[in-house]
Amino acid sequence: xxxxxxxxxxxxxxxxxxxxxxxxxxxxxxxxxxxxxxxxxxxxxxxxxxxxxxxxxxxxxxxxxxxxxxxxxxxxxxxxxxxxxxxxxxxxxxxxxxxxxxxxxxxxxxxxxxxxxxxxxxxxxxxxxxxxxxxxxxxxxxxxxxxxxxxxxxxxxxxxxxxxxxxxxxxxxxxxxxxxxxxxxxxxxxxxxxxxxxxxxxxxxxxxxxxxxxxxxxxxxxxxxxxxxxxx
Amino acid sequence: xxxxxxxxxxxxxxxxxxxxxxxxxxxxxxxxxxxxxxxxxxxxxxxxxxxxxxxxxxxxxxxxxxxxxxxxxxxxxxxxxxxxxxxxxxxxxxxxxxxxxxxxxxxxxxxxxxxxxxxxxxxxxxxxxxxxxxxxxxxxxxxxxxxxxxxxxxxxxxxxxxxxxxxxxxxxxxxxxxxxxxxxxxxxxxxxxxxxxxxxxxxxxxxxxxxxxxxxxxxxxxxxxxxxxxxxxxxxxxxxxxxxxxxxxxxxxxxxxxxxxxxxxxxxxxxxxxxxxxxxxx
Numbered sequence: 001x002x003x004x005x006x007x008x009x010x011x012x013x014x015x016x017x018x019x020x021x022x023x024x025x026x027x028x029x030x031x032x033x034x035x036x037x038x039x040x041x042x043x044x045x046x047x048x049x050x051x052x053x054x055x056x057x058x059x060x061x062x063x064x065x066x067x068x069x070x071x072x073x074x075x076x077x078x079x080x081x082x083x084x085x086x087x088x089x090x091x092x093x094x095x096x097x098x099x100x101x102x103x104x105x106x107x108x109x110x111x112x113x114x115x116x117x118x119x120x121x122x123x124x125x126x127x128x129x130x131x132x133x134x135x136x137x138x139x140x141x142x143x144x145x146x147x148x149x150x151x152x153x154x155x156x157x158x159x160x161x162x163x164x165x166x167x168x169x170x171x172x173x174x175x176x177x178x179x180x181x182x183x184x185x186x187x188x189x190x191x192x193x194x195x196x197x198x199x200x201x202x203x204x205x206x207x208x209x210x211x212x213x214x215x216x217x218x219x220x221x222x223x224x225x226x227x228x229x230x231x232x
Numbered sequence: 233x234x235x236x237x238x239x240x241x242x243x244x245x246x247x248x249x250x251x252x253x254x255x256x257x258x259x260x261x262x263x264x265x266x267x268x269x270x271x272x273x274x275x276x277x278x279x280x281x282x283x284x285x286x287x288x289x290x291x292x293x294x295x296x297x298x299x300x301x302x303x304x305x306x307x308x309x310x311x312x313x314x315x316x317x318x319x320x321x322x323x324x325x326x327x328x329x330x331x332x333x334x335x336x337x338x339x340x341x342x343x344x345x346x347x348x349x350x351x352x353x354x355x356x357x358x359x360x361x362x363x364x365x366x367x368x369x370x371x372x373x374x375x376x377x378x379x380x381x382x383x384x385x386x387x388x389x390x391x392x393x394x395x396x397x398x399x400x401x402x403x404x405x406x407x408x409x410x411x412x413x414x415x416x417x418x419x420x421x422x423x424x425x426x427x428x429x430x431x432x433x434x435x436x437x438x439x440x441x442x443x444x445x446x447x448x449x450x451x452x453x454x455x456x457x458x459x460x461x462x463x464x465x466x467x468x469x470x471x472x473x474x475x476x477x478x479x480x481x482x483x484x485x486x487x488x489x490x491x492x493x494x495x496x497x498x499x500x501x502x503x504x505x506x507x508x509x510x511x512x513x514x
Contacts, residue, residue, distance in 0.1 A: 003306075009336030013322065013329070020324040076320035080377070083283060083314045084337045085306030 002089050010086070010094030014068065018098065023150075024064055031056040031106055035114035047168060047192050049117070052110035053129075054188045058165030060106050061136035062143070065099040066153040069144025088226065096137045103133055119198035128194050128204075131211045135187045138218035139164055145222075145229045168192060187214050234297075236261045236385055236416050237282060242291030244277055244440070251277045252440040255291070264407070264417040266431035268424065268501065270511055274440040275420035276316070279389050282418065283314050295385070310338055313383035315374055317390045321362045327373050328358040331380060338381035348376045352406055368399025375406060379415075386410065388419045392426060404430055424501035434501065438509040452498040455507065463492045471497075 018024055035052040072078035072095070081091055107129060111118060119125050143160060147153040167186045174180055183189065194207035237259040244252035252274050259265045269275050280286040281293060284303040293300040295312075302308050321330050331345045349355050352372040362370065371391070378386065391407070392400040407430055411417055421427055427434045428448045435445035444451065458474040462485055472478035474496075485491040505511070 005339075006337050009333050012336075013325070013333045016329055017322055017324055075323065076318045077322055079316065080319045080334075081337075083285070083309075083319070084334065085309045086337060087304075087306065 002087070002093070003085075006086055006090050007094040007097065010081070010090070011097045014095070014098040018102075024067060027067075028060050028064055028102060028106065030059050031110050032113060035110035035116075038114040038116070047196065049114070050192050050195050052114050052116065053107055053195075054132075054165055054191060056103055056106040056110055057132055057136040058161050058188075061099055061103040061133055062140035062161055062165065063153070063157060064102065065096065065137050065140025066143035066147065066157050067150050068099065069095060069141055070147040070150045070153045073144070073147075074149045088223070092141070092222070092226070096141065099137055099140065100133055103136075104129070117199070119195060121198050124198055124204065125195070128191060128198075128208070128211065131208070131215050132187060132191045134215040135211065135218055136165070138215070138222045141222045142218070142225055145225050164188065185210055187211060190214075234261050235259065235294075236263075236296060237265075237418065238292075238294040239278075239282075240292045242281065242288050242293060244274075244281060244286070244288045246277075250440060252281070252288070255440065255442060257435055257442060257445060259416060259418060261416055262411070262414055263432045264411045264419065264430055266427040266434040267418070267420040267437055268422065268427050268434050268505060269420075269437035270422055273437045275422075275437055276389055277440075278437070279314075279316065279387055279418070279420055283312065283387055310381055311383055312385045312387060313378035313381070314387045315378040315389065315391060316387075317393050319374065321370060321373055321377075323363040324361070326359050326361055327354065327365070330362060330373065331377060334377050334380050340381050344380060348380050351379070351409075352376045353402055366399075368395050368402070371395060371399065371403065372406075375403065379410065384414075384416060386415055386417045388417065390421055391419065392421075392423065400426070424505065427501055436505050436508060438511060443508050444504070448501055451501065451504055455504045456496070456498045459497045461495045461497055463495070464490045465492045466490070 031052050034055055038049065038052060069078075072081070086094070110116070139160065143153050143157045147156055164186060165188050167183045168189055174183070184193075190207050190210045194204050194211070197204050197207065235258045237257075239255055239257050242252055242255040243250065244255075255274075255278065257265075267275050267278060277286065281288050282295065282300065284300050295303055296308065298308075303312065322333075327349070328345060331348070332342060334340075335342055335344065345358065346355070349358060352375055354369065354372055354376065357365070357369070362373065365373065375391070378388075386407075388407075392403050395403070404426065407417060407419075411430070417430075419426075419431065431448060433445060433447050434451070436443045446454075460472050460474055460478055460482075462470040462472060462482060464470070464485060470481060472481045482491070482494060499507070
């Protein structure tokens with residue numbers, strides 16, 4: 001059974017720890033600068049307009065999550081949690097909730113600062129954000145679990161996060177049709193396409209299906225890696 | 233007294249390499265049991281099996297009369313406390329914030345923090361950042377965290393490893409008191425002095441197999457070479473047998489007012505370990 005009290009304890013501890021972690025705090029605010037830059041430009045094309053949102057999910061949702069998990073491993077504090085009454089689900093939820101809340105705050109902030117036009121369908125937009133958040137937090141958790149140190153998350157993480165979070169930047173450099181087709185299924189591109197189609201009032205079912213498939217696959221992979229590497 | 237831990241014929245392999253070989257022992261309720269062995273002998277692996285962190289290939293492990301797997305149940309987990317040398321503290325947080333987290337996890341009232349810090353001799357250190365504490369103090373905070381929920385069974389992996397003598401003595405005195413209060417303690421160590429001081433029984437582990445076990449005193453007596461050293465006032469030493477001839481020597485030294493002291497030559501646990509395994513306890 002999942003205990004809300006134990007999850008809350010982990011979140012409060014993470015929050016207190018984050019307030020004293022200058023590295024993580026300074027990393028978390030990077031998307032705000034991007035939103036500010038977008039706001040300063042007179043004309044921003046639609047896909048690029050959503051970039052601060054995807055960058056928020058990459059940097060806060062994935063990168064900070066990876067650092068939080070890697071630090072627990074590096075400092076051997078994860079072992080203490082594993083040998084407490086916390087079960088696997090409580091550890092996952094507890095260790096992801098702060099990154100998720102922080103990402104949502106950052107997304108709201110970049111929308112306001114960047115003056116980004118959001119689709120009118122708030123419910124579908126929120127659902128897209130939550131599914132994408134699950135994807136990026138799972139990627140961050142996996143990166144944290146496979147890294148031995150916080151520093152290593154940068155080495156392993158940056159290439160992975162470029163592929164999963166900023167693939168549209170590189171797509172313009174790619175000439176091969178099939179590579180373009182394949183990268184079109186990456187989470188960041190699906191997310192941006194979903195938002196664009198929402199804005200244009202077009203059907204978004206296919207994008208939701210692809211994003212949900214990513215989310216489910218990555219959650220399963222995260223649990224598998226956690227069981228394998230938790231005591232490493 | 234009932235057994236709190238029963239280990240029967242356990243084998244454990246890592247990537248085809250045998251770490252534990254036909255391991256069998258039991259620990260009674262209220263006992264302090266020491267697992268002695270050099271680095272790589274399988275002490276930490278045993279502790280990981282006993283706390284359900286690792287599975288095993290053969291044999292059976294019972295803790296509290298049920299399969300060790302039951303320890304994964306949060307209710308059962310609350311009955312044990314685990315302190316390994318590779319569990320850490322949150323360095324950016326205060327001592328109190330570290331303990332508050334575990335109060336919540338174990339459903340313990342925050343008032344217990346003051347009690348437990350008093351027990352480990354850290355009263356008044358609540359608001360200190362963990363990063364500012366000495367190694368010995370950090371180890372006592374870890375111990376405080378481990379006993380916060382008053383566990384019936386304590387697992388300690390090298391609890392005084394690399395600590396200074398004063399910190400080591402403090403930890404020993406806390407462990408003795410906990411044991412007097414009824415806590416069962418399973419302790420791994422390569423420090424034979426620690427084992428002699430606080431353990432009711434010890435087991436010698438070598439290459440994943442128990443080679444000898446029993447109370448430290450019994451092991452020393454059974455491996456004694458029966459000789460006695462007589463130290464005379466002028467500094468001379470005589471080695472005599474534990475027999476009538478030896479008794480005559482002692483009697484004579486007393487009569488001549490030459491005797492300074494008499495010592496029985498019992499081996500240390502380290503000596504016995506080296507004798508039984510052919511290895512040093514390092």
